Amino acid sequence: MIEIVCKETLYAYDAYHIVKSFFPEAEITQKIKEEQEPLVSVEIEGGSSFCVCRKDGEKSKTETKASVGKELYHQLEKIKGQGLPWGILTGVRPTKLVMGELEKGKKDQEAATWMEERFLVSEEKAGLSVEIAKREKQLLEQLDYKNGYSLYVGIPFCPSICAYCSFSSSPIALWEDKTDRYLEALLKELAFVARVSGEKVLDTVYVGGGTPTTLRADQLDRLLTQLETSFDYSTVKEVTVEAGRPDSITEEKLEVLQRHHVTRISVNPQTMQQKTLDLVGRKHTVEAVEEVFLKARSLGFDNINMDLIAGLPGEDAKDMEETLKRVEALRPDSLTIHSLAIKRAAKYGQNPIRQIDAAEMTKMIDLGETYARKMDLVPYYLYRQKNMAGNFENVGYAKVDKAGIYNILIMEEKQSIVACGAGASTKLVLPEPMEGKGGKKVGIVRVENVKNILEYIDRIDEMIERKEEWLWR
Template identity: 40%
Template sequence: MSSRNDDEMMSSDYKLVQKLPYDLTRPVAEMAAFFDILPHSDGAALLTVAADADSCVAVWQAADGTRTVSRPFTVLQDVRGEWVRCTKLAVLDVLARVSGREAALPWGILTGVRPGKLAHKLLDGGLNGAALPQYLQRHYLLPAKQAQLLTEICLLQRRLLPAAEKQFGIYIGIPFCPTRCSYCSFPSGIVPREEELQQKFLNFIEQDILAVVQLISMYKLNATAVYIGGGTPTSLSETAFARLIGLAARHLLLPGVREFTVEAGRPDCFSVEKLKVMEAYGVNRISVNPQTLHDKTLQAIGRSHTVRDFYQAYELVRHSSIKTVNTDLIIGLPGETAADVRASLDGIRALAPDNLTVHTLTLKKSAPLFGAQLSSLTAEEAEALVAYGGETAAAMGMLPYYLYRQHYMLGNLANIGYAASGSASLYNIQMMEERHTVLGIGPASATKVPQADGHHLKKLNMPKDIGTYTGNLPQLAHKRSLLFADEEE
């Protein structure tokens, strides 16, 4: 083993050699990225990951031929997930030895979008909830706080929505917004002004809804939640919006449905008339999302409303019959300081919504500002603000109930949803943890059907492009129905 533990041995790229039962190119790359090195077919250094009896080891060979070997990591079970775990640990170990520094791992070796899926899998396998935090720390390098948070969320989810209950959620995607936010990567377009175009689009949504009604009847599915999102559904005209809510209510509000949610996140397309429609058709959850309580930021990100508009929309909902109100904030928006974010969180606390979701800025490749150095926050400041968001939620009597992560996320942190007692969104749990069936309607929606083993899915993503969706709807609906073909009636 080499004794030269300094950055001089590191290369900006490496060539990967695998001697493993599975192709683990991506997990290796994810760990190497923590040390700012990338895979390359002509890399100056050689990184070998190999099986050694019942263990996994990694070897780094520098350009000068110097070799550094990781500790062996025992594979507890001969399955892909366990090889992924041990490979990640071996790569981290060898690169730490070579560089002389430890990687910053806010979520340990968990790099996926849904860390809760692992926690649920471990609990399903018989691991005691009290032992889960320590297990996650030891085997996945999660910091103690994150391990405890993930455990608490998963245990709460299992009480709110047991996997054994064959309940499912319905999602209707409306891919329109009044304007495009500069940080946004959702597959949304500017809503067409012509009423005729909106109504033509809803003709296809109606066809899609009726196809889903047939599926529900055929397989005797038990609907729990209906969620209309996007995009911004309220960007439709008054007439088109009323038609949309009416279609959903008439066809999908089955006897078992406990929540009917509408994403009304943009105050610039909110109105008293649309609120009355939602009340009339039984909507009982609504999101009104400022993202920030600073007008300068709203202008910078391309929103065509003010903070005052948000307050007015929020008050309208609070005085309506709609019981549960959610608000979202984003940490890391362009130009915002830590003090700005704290002020927004304090402002939301004064309003006392039922739900609060604290997002960390994520710029995907489809976002207009992808690649730009926008946030003035350091990773450490962002982490402290996520913690402050948790403190703010706790002060309002809320508990964290769902969590997900994204690539290109500031500080490699997480988005966390908090809810007051009795107000957690069942749909959010269904969608994020993928332990219950979700039926997707509309462009960019996803239908997910968990399999009997509890850990695999059958899935169909509707096309993001509206023309592709509308031009192929009968075929797409048929493909969706095939996901249920081997389900018991």
Template identity: 45%
Template sequence: SLGKKDVCLYLGVPFCPTRCAYCSFVSQSVEKSMKLIAPFVDALEREIDAVGEQVARLGLRPVAVYFGGGTPTTLSAEQLDRVCTRMEERFDLSSVREFTVEAGRPDTITEEKLRVLRAHGCDRVSVNPQSMSDAVLEAIGRRHTAADIVTALEKVRAVGGFSVNMDLIAGLPADSYEGFCATLGAVLALAPENITVHTLSLKKGSRILTEGAELPDALSVGRMLDFAESSLRAQGYEPYYLYRQKFMSGGFENVGWTKPGFVNLYNICIMEELCSILAMGAGGSTKLIRHDGGRNLRFIAPKYPLEYIGGIGGVCDEKKKIEAFYRQWEE
């Protein structure tokens, strides 16, 4: 149960080690944009200050924190510490029930970063293989192996205190029904608390779409999803959210699965519009929710890191809409 003053906080970090073939998010590969990371963190701190000021004046109560992107763990341990410390300085996080960080790429995960995140209260991480087939990983532009995923999970469990989500995608290039079944079996053996099964979406601007990669047909994708459902239910997982995107293979859906007691609050808040999402960072989408039948308000920060950094003054000014929205509601 959430109150009218409850909100979720989102931070978008638009950097990844490499760009995946299926991705249309505006994210910059680290090798091409290393010089932008430090000024991005500086700009992000300014936006955290601006939003924190609004939240404090309005008496809003953060109940969930989510670092997404991109891959937030492309930041160094020191940079993650800076951002988390700034969050603690500007927000009262005492009511936060869940703090998730997307550590989606195993090549960005170190025990040092995990210890920093845990020290700041992070209790959920996403380690996203998408596939446990090295051939598929190569086909989608990942620069790691399935063995690296296992090693990353070992680091997470060694540090301790985290629940884990793992994302899989049905319908990837170079994959097959048998390959997907093997992937799911390998992930189940790692026993993550959450497993999210996505269906490949052919997004505008993705390399898969522009290069016309050969993909499994809709019948095979349907079989993959049927196998996933039966296997996950047999292992005690329960579906807790479902959503569809445009241009999904076979017209299927994405489904979040959870072990009992590990439902992801942030995802539920987004899907059900239970509370406002206050977003910071490049491409961050703020959505302010009315609980009286009134009209919601949504606005988005610049997506490209260079535009975000250069326009941070305007980004911070736009956050004044938060207070105006809530004051109008109070009237």
């Protein structure tokens, strides 16, 4: 048990997440006590207690808040005997921060040093952030942000639900008699978006979920046909379909994707350890992953992504290396290395598991990078999540000409992404910031669809009205 007491709410968010990063499995309580003198006090049951006080010369609340975060970090670093790779950084988009500094005119080393000094990020992670931000900047300069947008299409069904997954997804077996109704509602929403977006430039299309390939081949054909006929594909640089679960993929479905000029697919094992696949509820074999990947190659798919998760329960660095060797034999065009992040909505969030120790996690992440670079894949996007094992990150690696443009756009928030489907969240980048609550300027507006599948079907007209209120105003 750890208790955090803050003098003001200003310090509460950062204090909680910095402590949680050092003690990921601890139960943490938090309260505000305005009458206390220290800005933050921390009491660790059976361990150390310490306080963080205001320093002389601090002129603003922002300055004080940054100072409190650093002092809190240094105290915890002493207690644990080691630091964290991302220091006090609690945000999910480190490269967005770095890109902002590069756009201000900072040189590479200046931007890296700023990350190290401002957020106590390690030299290695600061360097990785700069490398990726530069690559992202080069790719994004090819797009027309003002007139462009991307389209996300959500299919909220999976063959089964993985124990670590927190996405809005349901087992397809429970919904097979309603998937046509879902598709009808989705196509209606897509038709509206196409109708009002005629003067905009469509850059990328991403069909995700869930697992889109849980749809029947004829349903996939119907969806992709409407996308091609309703939207102007002449400017589209990338069409991605997540075919993530091999137990949802057939040769017929792959042929449908090929026929509709899908340029990028994902075949995602998460691990090539059968014991782990069984444990987390993925009802397929390692061999099935390899068979589907090779079948997709034989049909001509030349941009195939694979996802892996480091830190899955029961695995260590040896398991990770065995997985990477099998992936290396397949030679994917891109590879995303995720650090396990458990959220409350996941099965593991309801029944917590013991997380892997930081030293072993470091080995796994390092192995991921080593093997990716051996396959001539370079890092091109990066993001973080709360409650990540070892305070690490997710990194996408790709061949130089096979980077996933949509992945960069969703992280850097430089272009509007219109999202359709149950649980889909549209992010509109406004031409000019508007005044939000409390007079704060807002540059991005989110328009949410309901998560419940039946509600989405029944309330599709309302979902369209929500978009109509904000889209391209």
